[in-house]
Amino acid sequence: MYVAVKGGERAIDNAHAWLAEERRGDPAVPELGIAQIREQMALAVNRVMAEGSLYDPDLAALAIKQARGDLIEAVFLIRAYRTTLPRLAASNPVDTGAMAVDRRISATFKDLPGGQVLGPTFDYTHRLLDFTLMADGAPLTDAVPHTPVPSPRGRDGRGGETPRVPHVMGFLNRDGLIETALPDDTPPPDLTREPLELPADRALRLQALTRGDEGFVLSLAYSTQRGYGRTHAFVGELRIGIVAVEVDIPELGFAVEIGEIELTECETVNQFRGSRTEPPQFTRGYGLVMGQSERKAIAMSLVDRSLRWQELGEDFTGAPAQDEEFVLMHCDNIQATGFLEHIKLPHYVDFQAELELVRKLRAEAQAMQEAAE
Amino acid sequence: MSDDTQSGAYTFAYLDEQTKRMIRRAILKALAIPGYQVPFASREMPMPYGWGTGGVQVTAACLTPEDRLKVIDQGADDTTNAVSIRRFFQRTAGVATTEATMDATIIQTRHRIPETPLTEGQILVYQVPIPEPLRFLEPRETETRKMHELEEYGLMHVKLYEDIARHGQIATSYAYPVKVEGHYVMDPSPIPKFDNPKLSGNPATQLFGAGREQRIYALPPWTDVVSLDFDDHPFETSKAPHDCDLCGAKDSYLDEVITDDEGGRMFVCSDTDFCAGRRAEGHEGRLGGDQKSSKTFANSFEGIWPATAGAR
Numbered sequence: 001m002y003v004a005v006k007g008g009e010r011a012i013d014n015a016h017a018w019l020a021e022e023r024r025g026d027p028a029v030p031e032l033g034i035a036q037i038r039e040q041m042a043l044a045v046n047r048v049m050a051e052g053s054l055y056d057p058d059l060a061a062l063a064i065k066q067a068r069g070d071l072i073e074a075v076f077l078i079r080a081y082r083t084t085l086p087r088l089a090a091s092n093p094v095d096t097g098a099m100a101v102d103r104r105i106s107a108t109f110k111d112l113p114g115g116q117v118l119g120p121t122f123d124y125t126h127r128l129l130d131f132t133l134m135a136d137g138a139p140l141t142d143a144v145p146h147t148p149v150p151s152p153r154g155r156d157g158r159g160g161e162t163p164r165v166p167h168v169m170g171f172l173n174r175d176g177l178i179e180t181a182l183p184d185d186t187p188p189p190d191l192t193r194e195p196l197e198l199p200a201d202r203a204l205r206l207q208a209l210t211r212g213d214e215g216f217v218l219s220l221a222y223s224t225q226r227g228y229g230r231t232h233a234f235v236g237e238l239r240i241g242i243v244a245v246e247v248d249i250p251e252l253g254f255a256v257e258i259g260e261i262e263l264t265e266c267e268t269v270n271q272f273r274g275s276r277t278e279p280p281q282f283t284r285g286y287g288l289v290m291g292q293s294e295r296k297a298i299a300m301s302l303v304d305r306s307l308r309w310q311e312l313g314e315d316f317t318g319a320p321a322q323d324e325e326f327v328l329m330h331c332d333n334i335q336a337t338g339f340l341e342h343i344k345l346p347h348y349v350d351f352q353a354e355l356e357l358v359r360k361l362r363a364e365a366q367a368m369q370e371a372a373e
Numbered sequence: 374m375s376d377d378t379q380s381g382a383y384t385f386a387y388l389d390e391q392t393k394r395m396i397r398r399a400i401l402k403a404l405a406i407p408g409y410q411v412p413f414a415s416r417e418m419p420m421p422y423g424w425g426t427g428g429v430q431v432t433a434a435c436l437t438p439e440d441r442l443k444v445i446d447q448g449a450d451d452t453t454n455a456v457s458i459r460r461f462f463q464r465t466a467g468v469a470t471t472e473a474t475m476d477a478t479i480i481q482t483r484h485r486i487p488e489t490p491l492t493e494g495q496i497l498v499y500q501v502p503i504p505e506p507l508r509f510l511e512p513r514e515t516e517t518r519k520m521h522e523l524e525e526y527g528l529m530h531v532k533l534y535e536d537i538a539r540h541g542q543i544a545t546s547y548a549y550p551v552k553v554e555g556h557y558v559m560d561p562s563p564i565p566k567f568d569n570p571k572l573s574g575n576p577a578t579q580l581f582g583a584g585r586e587q588r589i590y591a592l593p594p595w596t597d598v599v600s601l602d603f604d605d606h607p608f609e610t611s612k613a614p615h616d617c618d619l620c621g622a623k624d625s626y627l628d629e630v631i632t633d634d635e636g637g638r639m640f641v642c643s644d645t646d647f648c649a650g651r652r653a654e655g656h657e658g659r660l661g662g663d664q665k666s667s668k669t670f671a672n673s674f675e676g677i678w679p680a681t682a683g684a685r
Contacts, residue, residue: 009456079417084389195412195587198515325513335422335585339502342423345454349447349484349643352629353546353565356611361540 023068037061046262046291047071051333052078053192053211054085055261055290072213076334083192092255094243096265096288097164101241103294106168108234108269114165119240120292168237169267169284178269178282198325205307205328206300210289212331214296220321221299224306229319231302232271233285240264240292264289266297270305275313283312303327386433386466392416396434396589400580403591408553409521410504415587425458425483426584428500432481435496435580436462441469443477448485448626448643455483472646484547486568488625488647491577493594499562501583504590506550506560526558529601537606546611552599559590559598566600567610567626573598615640620651621658 024031038045038061048060052075060078067073103119106112118124172178188203196208209217224231242262246255266287274280285305287297306321320326330336384390392414399413418426436442442462446455450472458481459470471477474489483500491497503509507517510528520526529550536544543549549566553559561572562581572579572592579592592598602608613627618639625647627640639660642648652661 008451008453009460012453012456076417076421080419083392083416083418084383084387086389192414194414197412325515329514334417338422338424338426339585340423341421342502345424345483346447346452347484347563348628349565349626350547350563352613352627352643353567353611355629356613357544357546360542360611361544364541 023066032065034058034061034065037064043292044069044071044074046293047214047296048074048078050290050293050296051075051211051213052082054078054082072333072337076337079334087193089247091258092246092248094245094261094263096239096243096263097167099165099239099241099243099263099265101165101239102292103241104165104237104239106235106237108236109168109171112168112171114163165239167267169269172236172269172282176281179278179284181284196328198328200324200328202304202308202311205324206286206288206304208328208331209287209300209303212300213333213336214293214299216331216333216336217303218295218299220306220327221302223319224302224321229306229309229317229322231268231285231305231321233268233302233305234270235298236267236269236284238264238266238294238298240294262291264291264293264297266294266301268298268301268305272312277313283308383465385438386436386462387419388416388430388433392430393434396430399589400431400434400591403580403589404578404593406557407592407596408557408559408590410588410590412587413589415584418584420457420461422585423502424454425481425500427582427586427589428481428483428498428584429458429461429582430584431498431580431582431589432462432479433466435479435498436466436468438466438468440478441471441476443471443474443480443646444482445480445485445487445644445646446483447628448487449645451645473650474644474646484563484565485626485643486564486571488622488642488644489650490571491575493576495577497575497577497579499564499579499581501560501562501581501586501588504560504581504583504586504588506548506558521557524556529558533601533603537603543602543606543608549608550601552601553592554597558601561598565612565626566608567612569598569600569608570610613640616658617642617648617651618658618660620648620656620661622648622651622656 038057041061041064042057044064045057045060048063048071049055049057051072052060052063054060056078059081060074063074063077064071066077101114101117101119103121104114104117106116169178169181173180186203188207189201191204191207191211196204200208221231223229225233240262242260244257244260246257248255264287266285268285268287270283270285272278272281272283283305285301285303285308287300287302287304289297289300303321306319307324307327309316309322316322386393388396396413399411403409403411415427415430418429420426420429432442442459444450444455444459444462446452446458449455450459462468463470474480474487475492477495479496479498480487480491481498481500486497505514505517507520507526507529510532511517511520520528533543533545536542545566547565548560548563549569551559551561551569551572561569574595574597575592576594578594579596581590581592583589600608612625613629615627616623617625617627619641622642625642625644628643630639630641631637632639642651
């Protein structure tokens with residue numbers, strides 16, 4: 001009887017063995033390969049890379065497999081692995097203007113230099129279950145086969161020069177209609193190497209948001225649309241594509257391209273009637289997320305804008321999305337899920353202390369009641 | 374040494390040397406300012422936040438190959454998480470482990486201070502969920518840091534006073550706030566207030582690690598620690614009003630175990646090493662002669678001793 005409340009090594013080993021068996025599922029069904037997950041569950045892989053803060057599609061796919069498809073658990077596996085990696089170098093800032101875009105849309109202009117490129121989007125699909133996928137058949141489609149845009153560093157590795165795709169914000173900026181984002185060469189703080197200290201600057205906020213939980217950031221952004229700290233956002237531009245990562249090599253005296261990563265970038269244009277300190281003009285919100293993660297990038301740019309109330313001389317209305325400390329302390333799903341789930345660990349010492357207290361208080365209350373009668 | 378350490382799959386005690394140096398600096402600062410919460414760049418560990426990542430990082434930064442480690446959770450060496458953390462260090466540091474409080478050089482604990490008095494040279498590492506004693510009175514870190522700076526603890530005294538006004542006593546039974554060397558109010562982690570007196574004047578070094586909240590704080594040996602109270606409502610410890618049913622101890626903190634569905638209960642020491650030690654000396658409680666219960670109790674240690682022996 002007593003042993004039942006005490007754990008032990010054997011219980012842990014048995015639990016792990018059972019977990020491994022459950023992960024594999026029915027052995028009659030072929031096992032998933034890492035390459036299959038990477039290629040066919042790419043958006044899950046992207047989310048795990050973004051929230052795990054590690055760009056490695058193979059490891060993200062492995063984490064998803066090991067976590068039985070629990071994406072937060074997969075993010076956790078990646079984070080725990082990431083902390084053990086040495087910091088070899090810091091890259092130069094990536095140039096999203098030179099992005100080889102798969103998708104690039106603007107909601108503020110009908111057409112613009114560089115064009116609107118719809119890309120591989122769910123946006124205009126009808127959400128009807130495609131039963132041919134279940135029957136292992138080819139999906140129904142009228143589309144012409146996709147020919148990749150040739151690019152110097154495209155995924156196919158061939159092709160000519162990609163034209164620079166100018167940012168929409170640049171057009172507005174030229175007319176002085178949008179706030180100027182001044183270049184800032186201050187080295188950004190590093191959330192993963194220094195404790196988060198408040199108040200945070202914008203770079204630190206963006207860092208926290210880009211690895212923050214997609215669901216949490218989405219709901220916060222949504223709350224600003226519904227009036228809890230209004231953001232009045234238009235998607236000025238959303239682009240998804242491949243950018244080169246370059247590192248300065250001091251011995252060589254120039255930057256060397258070490259690889260390329262897929263990014264989603266969103267810039268919002270936000271209505272702004274002016275404040276005590278700023279003239280009426282459009283303002284900016286910014287989102288940048290690893291992989292193809294456009295829901296997250298849009299949400300991030302709304303929350304970024306909302307958190308900038310102080311800098312723009314707006315009022316604090318008490319909305320959660322305006323509250324830097326609330327947002328930054330709660331957006332990390334690995335911290336959140338850890339603390340939430342730890343309440344299933346034994347707490348019987350504390351509970352015993354509470355039991356004694358409640359028994360004592362009840363006995364006193366009863367005695368007083370009896371005395372009153 | 375275990376295979377993993379020998380093969381170089383992990384650095385000694387898992388964390389890389391730079392991280393350990395960063396944590397040691399935070400620990401030294403914490404020891405220099407007793408009770409002050411030092412921010413540190415807590416790392417993601419291979420166990421979840423809430424499972425003791427702060428304590429694990431502090432232990433990892435303190436461990437040397439010569440150390441002998443004891444890990445307890447709820448006072449017991451054989452609770453699942455204590456087993457898991459002990460295994461983690463066996464695997465990544467290959468250090469010797471023990472269940473005997475007096476033999477350990479480092480003890481990592483969750484929610485208890487061992488009953489056996491600690492000695493000089495020992496380190497007690499606490500796992501801390503919420504390091505800020507004022508957090509439930511003021512949720513903002515930016516505010517609470519200011520309150521500590523100014524020693525502005527009126528809010529805490531008002532809370533304790535309101536408890537007395539409403540319940541006739543201070544209604545905090547664990548994580549009972551203390552004042553360190555007359556300055557910082559500190560959260561002793563969720564130990565029952567029964568353990569609070571052991572915090573003060575303790576010859577061991579007491580280190581507190583909060584991983585998710587990125588804070589380390591400390592009580593150097595012989596630090597003066599006072600549980601908050603009022604002159605007319607002095608601090609009191611509390612425990613279940615029973616003796617241990619296995620070893621008969623009258624003065625140890627007890628777990629209440631439900632033994633059947635008809636209200637049957639037994640009370641046993643939460644400190645398993647203390648209880649086992651007393652029984653080995655021949656002490657016997659109400660159910661101490663019960664063959665079945667003491668046998669199953671002994672069985673629960675199986676599998677730990679061989680692993681401990683093998684780690685050397």
